[in-house]
Amino acid sequence: MARLEYDESENLVNSLRGKVFNQLRKQILTGVYKPGESLIELRLSEELGVSRTPIREAIRQLELEGLVQSIPNKGVIVKGVSxxxxxxxxxxxxxxxxxxxxxxxxxxxxxxxxxxxxxxxxxxxxxxxxxxxxxxxxxxxxxxxxxxxxxxxxxxxxxxxxxxxxxxxxxxxxxxxxxxxxxxxxxxxxxxxxxxxxxxxxxxxxxxxxxxxxxxxxxxxxx
Structure with a gap:
């Protein structure tokens, strides 16, 4: 999976958070990540070439949109689009x-x-x-x-x-x-x-x- 690119002149925290969120949302909606699949912060961090902080923030936003669900003892599970x-x-x-x-x-x-x-x-x-x-x-x-x-x-x-x-x-x-x-x-x-x-x-x-x-x-x- 290609790593994210960003303009260093931008506010990196906001830029990365938005880019990570858009990337993950796109991959869920296009079926790269399928319903029932787990999203693991460390793996996503390595795949996208970013720290775990923007990954964690993006996952929170995905949960607000109903695309993923945090389940105790199971982690973050993709819900996708019904x-x-x-x-x-x-x-x-x-x-x-x-x-x-x-x-x-x-x-x-x-x-x-x-x-x-x-x-x-x-x-x-x-x-x-x-x-x-x-x-x-x-x-x-x-x-x-x-x-x-x-x-x-x-x-x-x-x-x-x-x-x-x-x-x-x-x-x-x-x-x-x-x-x-x-x-x-x-x-x-x-x-x-x-x-x-x-x-x-x-x-x-x-x-x-x-x-x-x-x-x-x-x-x-x-x-």
Whole structure:
């Protein structure tokens, strides 16, 4: 596992604490650390190349987010993200991303339209090649450009807080066969609405897009 890098000009305590927390949260949400697995401070300290203090502080924050649990005589156990968590994330996404698409349609620049089109074209390329890793990268980039085009700092702050959770939900939505192709078609329609400055349609299509992803997740995880 790669060690953390940091800018020595920053406050090292705060920098390391934040970087360690973000790194561990990302690894939990992406499945590197799986539910039921133990997080051992000494091992994490060696893997990340930091002292145990920022590790301990990051674990406390992870516990506040419900991603890990401290159990007496067992240590820190990964809880991860439950199916209910993912369903909740989809609901949050419909509200936040629908609004982002509306504002993007109203405020997007010509340069951002070009960026959005390039991301869409690369998403199409990797969909055809069935390259899941690169596909998810450009799927995320498509949404990120829309967030940026919304020109809303509060909205961007909310999205940055949920970034890894949203990414986890997106990755789950691709588990259904055929979903990537349908998602691409939905992105094309959203792109056209934003390019044409049609805020109502952009918001409506984005909400439907996320609803479809949620339905596919539920279908995949039916017991």
């Amino acid at each position: 199916e209910q968590d993912v369903e909740d994330i989809f609901i949050i996404r419909t509200m936040i991303e629908g609004l982002a698409a509306r504002w993007a349609a109203e405020k997007i620049t010509d340069e951002e339209i070009k960026e959005l089109q390039e991301a869409l074209e690369l998403e199409e390329f990797y969909t055809i090649k069935n390259d899941a890793q690169h596909l998810m990268t450009y799927d995320s980039k498509f949404h990120d450009i829309i967030f940026k085009a919304s020109k809303s700092r509060p909205l961007m702050h909310m999205l940055s807080t949920f970034h890894f959770y949203i990414q986890s939900a997106r990755n789950n939505s691709f588990e259904t066969p055929g979903r990537p192709v349908k998602a691409l078609d939905e992105h094309r329609a959203i792109f056209e609405a934003i390019k044409n400055k049609d805020a109502d349609t952009a918001e409506k299509l984005t909400i439907q897009h996320i609803t479809n992803a949620s339905m596919n997740f539920n279908k995949t995880h039916q017991k």
